[in-house]
Amino acid sequence: MIKKKGFKAASLLMLCGLMIALSACGSTKKNNVDKASTSPSVAASETPAPSESAPVKIINVEFYGKIVEFSSTDAMMAEVKDELKDKYKINDIQVDWGNLEKVVKTGIASGTPADVYQFWPQAMKTFVDNGQALDLTPYLEADGGKWKDSFNQTLLDIGKYDGKYYNVPLASNFSLMIVNKDLFEKAGLTVSDTWSWDQFMAANQALKDKAGTPFGFASHGNPDWLFRNGIMSLAKDQNKLEDLAAGKIAGNDPIYGTTLDNIKKLYDSQLWYPGKGALTATMDENKSAFLQGKVGIIGWVASDTAAFLKSAQEKGINAVVVGWPTMGSSDVILGGADGLFIPANAPHPEAAVEVLKTYLGDKVQAINAAAGYPTGNKNAVIEDPNIKKVVGLAAAIFPHELEQLSPKLTDYVEKQILANYVLGGSSLKDVASDLDKLIKEATAAK
Amino acid sequence: MKAGSKSKLNRTTTITGIAFLIPAVVMITFAIFIPTIWNFILSFQHWDGGSNRSWVGLDNYKEVFADKTAIISIKHSVYLSVTSTFVAVIVGVVLAVLIYRLGRKEGMVYRLILFIPSMMPLAIIGVLFTFIYNPEMGLLNQFLKLIGADSLATAWLEDKNTVLNAVVFVGIWRIAGLAMMLCFAAMQGIPISLLESSRLDGAGYFKQITQIIIPLIKPIVLLSFIFTLVMQFKTYDLVFVLTKGGPGNFSKTVPLHMIDTAFSFGEYGQSAAMGFLFAIIVTFFILLTNRLLRGESYEY
Amino acid sequence: MSTSRNRNTSRGINLSRIITLAFVLTTVYPILFVLLTSLKSTDEFYTNVWSYPHHFQWNNYSKALFDAHIGVYFTTSLIIVGISVICILILGALAGYALARLHVPYRNLILFLLLSTTFLPSETVIMPLYIMMSRMKLVGTYLSLIIPYIGWALPITIVIIQRFFVSLPNELIESARMDGCTETQTFRKVMAPLMLPALATCAIFSFVSLWGELLWASIALSMSKVRTIPFGILNFQSQFQTDWGPMAAAIALILIPLMIFFLFTQKYFVQGLTGGAVKG
Structure with missing residues (x-):
C-alpha cells in the first residue's frame, strides 16, 4: 500500500512537471513558428520596435489577408511591414480559404474581429446588408479621389453596393481558359482569343480524334463556372444581363435550360476529364x-x-x-476579384485603412505585378504578354450575377444545380421550380 | 446514537461528493451547458450574426421541417450512422474472435495494425480515400479493371448511388479497429477453464463463440455500439473531407447542413433548431439500440 | 478422434489467420501508400500514383518537418490533447466516484443530463463558444481548445467511471471507512489504484475523439499561428495546388510515433479493459 502511494505521488509529481515543461516548450515553439513564417528581413525589422520608447504608440493591426498561394506574398508583406514599422505592428495571418466565411463571421460576431479581412468583393452583400462592413467611400474619395484613382475602375466597382464601396480589389479573379498550343496544332485547330461553345465542343472532339488525347477539356474544379458563364452569355444576347442578376428571369426561361443541356452534353460526351467524375474532379x-x-x-x-x-x-x-467559350454570341464572363474589407466593428479602422492603402499602393503592388498577378492597382506595370492578355480579358467581366441575390442562391447555383440536373436526374421543370422559389425568397427579403 | 453518526457520515460524504463533482460540472457548464442554453434560446429567435435579434416563436422549427435539404440530411445522417455502426461493430466482434484464437505475438501485431485507423486524424483518412475512390487513377477502379470488372468502375464519390456508401465504408474502416480492441479486451476476462471445459464437452470454436464468448462480452459490445453510434451521428469531419456533402446534396449530413445554415445562409436560429431536433433523433436511436441489445447484467 | 479434432483446430486457426490477414491488408495498403507517396515528387505522384517511387525524395521529410512545421504542429497537438486527457481523467474520476459512491443528491438527474449532452451535435456550440472565448480573450490560445475539449469529453468519461465504481463491491469502501479513513483518503488509497484500468479505457476514448478534431480547431485558431495536426495538414492543400509528397511525409511522421506509442501501451490498454473497466 505504502509502495503504491509513493508511486502514485511520484507519478503525479512527474505529471505536473511534464505539464509545465510541455507548456513552456510549447510557447517557445510557438514563437519559432511566428518567426519562421515571416521572412528574415521582417523579423529583423520587428525586433527594435517594441523596445524603443518612441512617443508614438505602436498599434497592433490584425491583417487576415496573407495569401500563401501568391508567390509574391512574402515580399509584399515584408514591404508593407517595413513601410509602416514606426506606427503599426502588422500581424499577417494566412487566409484559410476553406473556412473563410466561418472565420470572418465568427470574428465579427464575437466583437473582436481582425482589422482587415480578405473577402471577395462580389460576395459582400450579406456583410453590407447587416451593416458589418466599413464604408470605404470617404477614404477612397479623400484628396480628390487619389486612392480611388489608383484602382482599375471595373474591379473597384465590383465591391460597390448602393453607390458605396465596401471592398477594395487586390487582383482580378475571373474565369479563363488555357489551351495546349502544340496539341491544338496537332488536331488542326487554330487558337483564337474568343470562341463559341460549338467551336469549343468541336475542339474537344478534334483533340480526342486527331491529337489522340484521352479527353478534351478539364475544368478548374469549379464546374459551376460553365453554368454561370453560359447563362450570362445567353442573357446578354437578349440584353437581359441586369434582369438576370436582379432575378427577373423566370426559372423556366430557355436561358437556363439551354445552358444546362449544353453542359450535360459535354458531360455525357466523355470528353470532359475524367468522364464520370468530371463534376467532382x-x-x-x-x-x-x-x-x-x-x-x-x-x-x-x-x-x-x-x-x-x-x-x-x-x-x-x-x-x-484564351477567353471562355460563349454559349450565346456575346462575350461576357463572370467576374470577380480577390479583395479586402474592414469590418464595421474593427478595433483600429483608421490604421486598417492606412495598411490597406500601403498594401494596395503602387510600390507594393509593383511587386505583385512583377510576379505575374493581374493587380487591382492600375499603376502597377505588367510586362508578361500572357498576363497583359489576362488584363485585356477582364474587360468582358460583368460582376453582377444571379447567385449574388442570396446565399441560398449561391449555394444552389454553385453546388446543386449541375449535380441535380446532370447526375441526379432532375428535370428542367424541377430546376425551374427550385430557381423560382429561391429567387422569390431572395427578392422578397429585400 | 448510531443513527446520528450515520446521518453525519452521509452529510460528510454528500459534501465531499459535491466537492468532487464541482470541477467537472464547471467545465461541462462552460463548454456545453451555457452554449446549449444560448442556442436553445436562439432557436426561438431570428439572428443574422450581427446586432439584429428578434423572437420568432416556433418559426425556426417549422422552417426546418419545410427545408428539403434538412430532411434529406437527416435521412443521410441516420443511414450513415446506423449502417456504419452496425457493420463496424460486427466486423470488430468477428475480428476479435478470430484474433483471440491466434498466437499472442501474432495477434498483437494484427491488433496494432487494425487499430491504426482509429488513431489517424480524419483529415488524413479523407485524403487517403479520395485517392482510393478516384475515378481515373484510384486504387478501387484500377483493381476492378485488373480483375476484368470494368463495368463496375465508377466515380465513387460522384455517383448518386455510391457516394453515401463510399462514405459509410470509410466510417467502418475507421472504427472497426476500436470495436475489435474493446471486444478483444473483454474476451481476455473470460476464464480459460470455461472454454476448456466446453471443449471437453465437444463444442467446436463456433459453438464456443455463440454460446460462451458472445454472451459474456455482450455488455462491451453494447458499449461499442453506443459509443460508435454517437460518434458517427455527430461526424462532421469525415463527410467534410471526403465530399463536403456533395455532389449537390447527395451526401449531406445534418452537421454539415447546420454549418451551412448558420454560417453561409446566416440563419443561426434555424441551425440551432435543427441541432435540437437532431439531438432528439439521436437519443431515440440510442434508446432503441439499448432496448434491442440490453443484457440482463448490464444497463447503460 | 483426438487427431482429427487437432487437425480441425489447426485448419480453423489457419482460416482465422487468413480472414484476419485480409482485413489487415485493407489497413496496411493505405498506410503503405502513404509511405510510398512520401518518397515521391508531386509530379511522379500523378504519373504513377500507386507505383514504387523511382527517385527517392527524402527531402519531402525535411520539407514537412521544417518548411511546413509539422513537428511543431505535432507538439502542439500532443500538448493540447495530452493536457486535455489528463484533466479529463482527473475530473472524470472525481465526478464519477462522487456520483457512484458518495451521496450526491439528484444523482440520477445529473447522470441523465450528462448523457443527454453527448447527443447534441457539437456544431451547435461553435458560435456561442467562440463569443465566450473571445470575451475572455482566450481565442487562439491553447486554452481555447483545451477547455472545450475537456468539457466535451467529460460526460461520457464520467458515465463510464461511474459505472465502474458501481460495479465494485461495497465491502471495500465500508472496510476502509471502518479503518477510519476520511472520504478523500478512501478515494485516494482504496479507489484510485483500482481504477487505473478504467482510466486507461477512458484515456483511449477521449484521445481518439480529440486527436483528429478539426472544426473547432480551425475556427478557434483561425486568427493565430498555432496549429494542431488536422488543421495544419490542410496547409498542404492550398488554393491552387496540393503538395502530395511532403504531405504524405507529414502523415508518416505523425503516424510513426503514434504506432510506437501504441505498441508499448497496448498491453496496459488491454489490461485496463479486462480489469473490469466497462464491464458494468
Whole structure:
C-alpha cells in the first residue's frame, strides 16, 4: 500500500512537471513558428520596435489577408511591414480559404474581429446588408479621389453596393481558359482569343480524334463556372444581363435550360476529364491532367495564370491563354476579384485603412505585378504578354450575377444545380421550380 | 446514537461528493451547458450574426421541417450512422474472435495494425480515400479493371448511388479497429477453464463463440455500439473531407447542413433548431439500440 | 478422434489467420501508400500514383518537418490533447466516484443530463463558444481548445467511471471507512489504484475523439499561428495546388510515433479493459 502511494505521488509529481515543461516548450515553439513564417528581413525589422520608447504608440493591426498561394506574398508583406514599422505592428495571418466565411463571421460576431479581412468583393452583400462592413467611400474619395484613382475602375466597382464601396480589389479573379498550343496544332485547330461553345465542343472532339488525347477539356474544379458563364452569355444576347442578376428571369426561361443541356452534353460526351467524375474532379487532378497532356483545354482562374503557365513551361508545354467559350454570341464572363474589407466593428479602422492603402499602393503592388498577378492597382506595370492578355480579358467581366441575390442562391447555383440536373436526374421543370422559389425568397427579403 | 453518526457520515460524504463533482460540472457548464442554453434560446429567435435579434416563436422549427435539404440530411445522417455502426461493430466482434484464437505475438501485431485507423486524424483518412475512390487513377477502379470488372468502375464519390456508401465504408474502416480492441479486451476476462471445459464437452470454436464468448462480452459490445453510434451521428469531419456533402446534396449530413445554415445562409436560429431536433433523433436511436441489445447484467 | 479434432483446430486457426490477414491488408495498403507517396515528387505522384517511387525524395521529410512545421504542429497537438486527457481523467474520476459512491443528491438527474449532452451535435456550440472565448480573450490560445475539449469529453468519461465504481463491491469502501479513513483518503488509497484500468479505457476514448478534431480547431485558431495536426495538414492543400509528397511525409511522421506509442501501451490498454473497466 505504502509502495503504491509513493508511486502514485511520484507519478503525479512527474505529471505536473511534464505539464509545465510541455507548456513552456510549447510557447517557445510557438514563437519559432511566428518567426519562421515571416521572412528574415521582417523579423529583423520587428525586433527594435517594441523596445524603443518612441512617443508614438505602436498599434497592433490584425491583417487576415496573407495569401500563401501568391508567390509574391512574402515580399509584399515584408514591404508593407517595413513601410509602416514606426506606427503599426502588422500581424499577417494566412487566409484559410476553406473556412473563410466561418472565420470572418465568427470574428465579427464575437466583437473582436481582425482589422482587415480578405473577402471577395462580389460576395459582400450579406456583410453590407447587416451593416458589418466599413464604408470605404470617404477614404477612397479623400484628396480628390487619389486612392480611388489608383484602382482599375471595373474591379473597384465590383465591391460597390448602393453607390458605396465596401471592398477594395487586390487582383482580378475571373474565369479563363488555357489551351495546349502544340496539341491544338496537332488536331488542326487554330487558337483564337474568343470562341463559341460549338467551336469549343468541336475542339474537344478534334483533340480526342486527331491529337489522340484521352479527353478534351478539364475544368478548374469549379464546374459551376460553365453554368454561370453560359447563362450570362445567353442573357446578354437578349440584353437581359441586369434582369438576370436582379432575378427577373423566370426559372423556366430557355436561358437556363439551354445552358444546362449544353453542359450535360459535354458531360455525357466523355470528353470532359475524367468522364464520370468530371463534376467532382479537384483542381489538382485537373491541373495534372493538363500537364500530362491528357487534355488540351483547361478552365482556370485569372489570378493563378502566371503560376500555371510557369508549371506548363517547365513541362515543355506551350500553353496559351484564351477567353471562355460563349454559349450565346456575346462575350461576357463572370467576374470577380480577390479583395479586402474592414469590418464595421474593427478595433483600429483608421490604421486598417492606412495598411490597406500601403498594401494596395503602387510600390507594393509593383511587386505583385512583377510576379505575374493581374493587380487591382492600375499603376502597377505588367510586362508578361500572357498576363497583359489576362488584363485585356477582364474587360468582358460583368460582376453582377444571379447567385449574388442570396446565399441560398449561391449555394444552389454553385453546388446543386449541375449535380441535380446532370447526375441526379432532375428535370428542367424541377430546376425551374427550385430557381423560382429561391429567387422569390431572395427578392422578397429585400 | 448510531443513527446520528450515520446521518453525519452521509452529510460528510454528500459534501465531499459535491466537492468532487464541482470541477467537472464547471467545465461541462462552460463548454456545453451555457452554449446549449444560448442556442436553445436562439432557436426561438431570428439572428443574422450581427446586432439584429428578434423572437420568432416556433418559426425556426417549422422552417426546418419545410427545408428539403434538412430532411434529406437527416435521412443521410441516420443511414450513415446506423449502417456504419452496425457493420463496424460486427466486423470488430468477428475480428476479435478470430484474433483471440491466434498466437499472442501474432495477434498483437494484427491488433496494432487494425487499430491504426482509429488513431489517424480524419483529415488524413479523407485524403487517403479520395485517392482510393478516384475515378481515373484510384486504387478501387484500377483493381476492378485488373480483375476484368470494368463495368463496375465508377466515380465513387460522384455517383448518386455510391457516394453515401463510399462514405459509410470509410466510417467502418475507421472504427472497426476500436470495436475489435474493446471486444478483444473483454474476451481476455473470460476464464480459460470455461472454454476448456466446453471443449471437453465437444463444442467446436463456433459453438464456443455463440454460446460462451458472445454472451459474456455482450455488455462491451453494447458499449461499442453506443459509443460508435454517437460518434458517427455527430461526424462532421469525415463527410467534410471526403465530399463536403456533395455532389449537390447527395451526401449531406445534418452537421454539415447546420454549418451551412448558420454560417453561409446566416440563419443561426434555424441551425440551432435543427441541432435540437437532431439531438432528439439521436437519443431515440440510442434508446432503441439499448432496448434491442440490453443484457440482463448490464444497463447503460 | 483426438487427431482429427487437432487437425480441425489447426485448419480453423489457419482460416482465422487468413480472414484476419485480409482485413489487415485493407489497413496496411493505405498506410503503405502513404509511405510510398512520401518518397515521391508531386509530379511522379500523378504519373504513377500507386507505383514504387523511382527517385527517392527524402527531402519531402525535411520539407514537412521544417518548411511546413509539422513537428511543431505535432507538439502542439500532443500538448493540447495530452493536457486535455489528463484533466479529463482527473475530473472524470472525481465526478464519477462522487456520483457512484458518495451521496450526491439528484444523482440520477445529473447522470441523465450528462448523457443527454453527448447527443447534441457539437456544431451547435461553435458560435456561442467562440463569443465566450473571445470575451475572455482566450481565442487562439491553447486554452481555447483545451477547455472545450475537456468539457466535451467529460460526460461520457464520467458515465463510464461511474459505472465502474458501481460495479465494485461495497465491502471495500465500508472496510476502509471502518479503518477510519476520511472520504478523500478512501478515494485516494482504496479507489484510485483500482481504477487505473478504467482510466486507461477512458484515456483511449477521449484521445481518439480529440486527436483528429478539426472544426473547432480551425475556427478557434483561425486568427493565430498555432496549429494542431488536422488543421495544419490542410496547409498542404492550398488554393491552387496540393503538395502530395511532403504531405504524405507529414502523415508518416505523425503516424510513426503514434504506432510506437501504441505498441508499448497496448498491453496496459488491454489490461485496463479486462480489469473490469466497462464491464458494468
